[in-house]
Amino acid sequence: MATSSVQFFRTIGGAIAVAALGAVLNERLASRAGPDVDPNVALSPELRDSVPADALASLRESLAAGLHSVYVIMAVIATLGFLIALLFPRGTARSHAHREAE
Numbered sequence: 759m760a761t762s763s764v765q766f767f768r769t770i771g772g773a774i775a776v777a778a779l780g781a782v783l784n785e786r787l788a789s790r791a792g793p794d795v796d797p798n799v800a801l802s803p804e805l806r807d808s809v810p811a812d813a814l815a816s817l818r819e820s821l822a823a824g825l826h827s828v829y830v831i832m833a834v835i836a837t838l839g840f841l842i843a844l845l846f847p848r849g850t851a852r853s854h855a856h857r858e859a860e
Contacts, residue, residue, distance in 0.1 A: 775835075779828045786824030791817055 787797045799805045800817045809817075 779831065782831065783824040783828050786827050787820050790820035790823055797821070 784797075791797060795813060795817055796805075797817065797820070799809050800814065800821060806814065
């Protein structure tokens with residue numbers, strides 16, 4: 759039962775994190791690139807060739823800034839997770855159960 763709960767919450771947490779960080783990336787792209795630039799242009803080789811070099815450079819900078827924000831957020835979340843893990847009691851579950859029984 760505990761193993762399935764761990765897997766379930768890991769899956770839910772991953773889905774929520776991907777959605778939230780994807781929203782952050784999209785917001786950063788939209789705010790920096792402007793309303794007249796389609797961010798999908800950078801992902802498609804066919805469309806990329808039809809875009810002027812300065813617009814493509816601006817789009818790449820916007821993508822880099824958005825990814826930077828996502829990585830900073832993930833670093834903060836990972837650091838918080840590590841610090842919370844340090845607060846967990848040390849030892850095995852049996853040693854804790856044995857101490858509580860006494």
